[in-house]
Amino acid sequence: MPDRIVAFVFCQLLGAALGGWLAGERGAFGGALAGALAWFVVDLVRGWRVLRWLRGGAEDEPPAAGGPWGETADRIRRALRLRERASEEAGARLQAFLAAIQASPNGVVLLDAQGRIEWCNQTAAAQLGIDPERDLLQHVGNLLRDPAFADYNAAGAYYRDVVITGRDSSPGRPVRLSLQLHPYGEGRKLLLSRDVTAVEQADTMRRDFVANVSHEVRTPLTVLAGFIETLQQLPLDEADRARYLTLMSQQAHRMQSLVNDLLTLSRLEGSPSPGVSEWTAAGALLAQCEQDARSLSAVLGKDSHEFVFESPAGLEVGGASPELLSAMSNLASNAVRYTPVGGRIEARWRLLPDGRAEFSVRDTGPGIPPEHLPRLTERFYRVDRSRSRETGGTGLGLAIVKHVAQRHGAELRIDSQPGAGSTFAIVLPAARARMLTPPPPGGASAPRARATP
Ligand code: ADP
Numbered sequence: 097m098p099d100r101i102v103a104f105v106f107c108q109l110l111g112a113a114l115g116g117w118l119a120g121e122r123g124a125f126g127g128a129l130a131g132a133l134a135w136f137v138v139d140l141v142r143g144w145r146v147l148r149w150l151r152g153g154a155e156d157e158p159p160a161a162g163g164p165w166g167e168t169a170d171r172i173r174r175a176l177r178l179r180e181r182a183s184e185e186a187g188a189r190l191q192a193f194l195a196a197i198q199a200s201p202n203g204v205v206l207l208d209a210q211g212r213i214e215w216c217n218q219t220a221a222a223q224l225g226i227d228p229e230r231d232l233l234q235h236v237g238n239l240l241r242d243p244a245f246a247d248y249n250a251a252g253a254y255y256r257d258v259v260i261t262g263r264d265s266s267p268g269r270p271v272r273l274s275l276q277l278h279p280y281g282e283g284r285k286l287l288l289s290r291d292v293t294a295v296e297q298a299d300t301m302r303r304d305f306v307a308n309v310s311h312e313v314r315t316p317l318t319v320l321a322g323f324i325e326t327l328q329q330l331p332l333d334e335a336d337r338a339r340y341l342t343l344m345s346q347q348a349h350r351m352q353s354l355v356n357d358l359l360t361l362s363r364l365e366g367s368p369s370p371g372v373s374e375w376t377a378a379g380a381l382l383a384q385c386e387q388d389a390r391s392l393s394a395v396l397g398k399d400s401h402e403f404v405f406e407s408p409a410g411l412e413v414g415g416a417s418p419e420l421l422s423a424m425s426n427l428a429s430n431a432v433r434y435t436p437v438g439g440r441i442e443a444r445w446r447l448l449p450d451g452r453a454e455f456s457v458r459d460t461g462p463g464i465p466p467e468h469l470p471r472l473t474e475r476f477y478r479v480d481r482s483r484s485r486e487t488g489g490t491g492l493g494l495a496i497v498k499h500v501a502q503r504h505g506a507e508l509r510i511d512s513q514p515g516a517g518s519t520f521a522i523v524l525p526a527a528r529a530r531m532l533t534p535p536p537p538g539g540a541s542a543p544r545a546r547a548t549p
Pocket of ligand 1: 462479495
């Protein structure tokens with residue numbers, strides 16, 4: 097400010113000196129007036145240039161105006177730069193925030209106070225069929241027309257969710273979505289959507305499983321209770337007593353097998369997959385399996401089965417041997433139980449050319465119609481219910497086999513046709529199969545492990 101006064105006075109003095117020199121005392125007065133006017137004009141021009149720069153958005157460098165106008169322009173420019181940087185940072189933060197919501201596996205829709213869509217992420221767009229651009233400011237009720245959601249929205253009970261059928265749902269591939277509104281701000285709402293198909297399916301499976309187990313246990317229990325009552329109330333002769341006790345023992349065994357299979361399944365589900373450090377000779381597993389199959393055949397009174405058991409010498413398989421044996425025995429036992437008298441059962445291990453090891457059981461039994469094949473490994477799924485029960489089946493054998501195969505990274509192959517017998521095979525990956533090289537003739541050294549290709 098003082099330099100402004102100095103400049104103003106200087107202009108007047110200069111004008112007065114010039115006027116005085118040219119026209120004496122009157123000229124000095126006129127010169128002082130002209131000097132003051134010149135100062136005003138220059139100042140006005142400077143102010144006007146700063147104003148023009150501001151009107152132009154103050155984007156380029158400020159005009160070179162010294163003095164207070166120059167400082168004003170400079171300070172305005174600095175304040176604008178600071179605000180620009182703050183708004184850039186806020187914009188970047190908003191983008192990062194939106195990107196995080198985009199990455200959410202759940203759908204997110206922001207609704208304004210009128211229930212119109214302000215923004216939605218890709219998941220919500222896909223799940224609810226919203227076009228993030230076209231449907232902007234559309235009322236959510238116009239897009240989500242499910243009556244359950246309309247009732248939920250109208251009732252305002254937002255503490256719970258509502259489950260609706262997804263728009264891509266089909267009888268073969270049902271899709272269920274959970275929707276929940278969360279009020280926030282001034283009348284705004286957040287709509288969250290979540291795919292609950294798997295959760296609902298797991299829930300249904302759990303309920304079916306409990307119902308199936310209860311049913312399976314109830315039948316032998318009812319029979320047992322009936323026999324116990326008969327034994328208590330009727331005076332039976334020795335032969336009848338013995339017959340009843342035999343039947344009771346059969347029912348007790350049936351429950352025992354069921355509980356054992358259930359425990360096996362829950363153990364398989366609850367433990368980590370077996371490593372490849374434990375190697376067992378395939379021949380030893382097969383010998384045990386053969387013993388089980390032959391005794392079952394004898395118990396069922398069908399020892400007229402023709403059996404073939406084969407395993408290449410030196411083949412070893414890696415994994416949990418009790419699990420592998422259980423899977424093999426389940427397949428062999430099914431073959432025995434479903435193949436009529438005189439039928440042929442072949443169980444063999446072989447090393448495939450690509451290094452994998454296959455255990456297969458082939459029978460000449462009744463075979464299985466193709467429509468049943470995809471469901472065979474479901475728990476309690478049976479093609480021939482009465483045959484399964486008669487022969488002590490629990491309906492869990494193939495579910496156990498499937499689990500063991502999965503845990504060993506193996507493939508379960510089922511090949512069967514009605515009237516043409518069945519072949520069930522477990523194919524272990526190459527990493528779980530190896531061939532021991534035979535010891536040199538006369539040599540005393542132990543067999544050496546050779547990894548197969
Ligand atoms: P189950 O204890 O009833 O045998 P599984 O899970 O072992 O239960 O087998 C499921 C169903 O698959 C059986 O009920 C049976 O109908 C059919 N099945 C399994 N193996 C054979 C086979 N070798 N021949 C014909 N049907 C079979």
